[in-house]
């Protein structure tokens with residue numbers, strides 16, 4: 001009986017270690033975290049405003065995603081397609097501070113790589129559009145009102161252990 005207990009203990013320890021090594025991103029019940037090039041990405045299943053999305057990312061030790069390269073944008077676009085979900089997702093770009101001057105919220109740095117949709121950002125019809133989304137259909141970005149409710153993407157570095 002005692003040996004049996006020891007075996008169970010070792011076996012469960014192995015499983016814990018296996019998962020710790022297999023995943024450098026947080027584990028979650030619905031498996032929303034995905035790894036790409038030393039970063040972890042969280043694809044929300046709930047919808048909210050841009051500000052609330054930002055806070056939700058920060059509670060997870062992450063920030064609203066900043067997209068710094070074409071490869072990164074393609075990774076995100078592909079993931080959105082695998083969800084076969086038509087809603088667009090908030091990203092971390094905003095021109096809340098200076099109209100027409102978009103920065104990544106997490107670093108306050110100007111956008112380097114950009115992937116705006118044709119005619120965007122357009123501050124549509126003069127309505128304040130100070131937050132940005134990535135479109136699920138083509139992976140392009142669009143400025144939208146910050147109080148629209150939609151899904152969102154967070155990003156953080158992978159764990160180093």
Ligand SMILES: [Ca+2]
Nearest residue numbers: 095100129130
């Ligand atoms: Ca704007």
Ligand SMILES: [Ca+2]
Nearest residue numbers: 122123142143
């Ligand atoms: Ca727009």
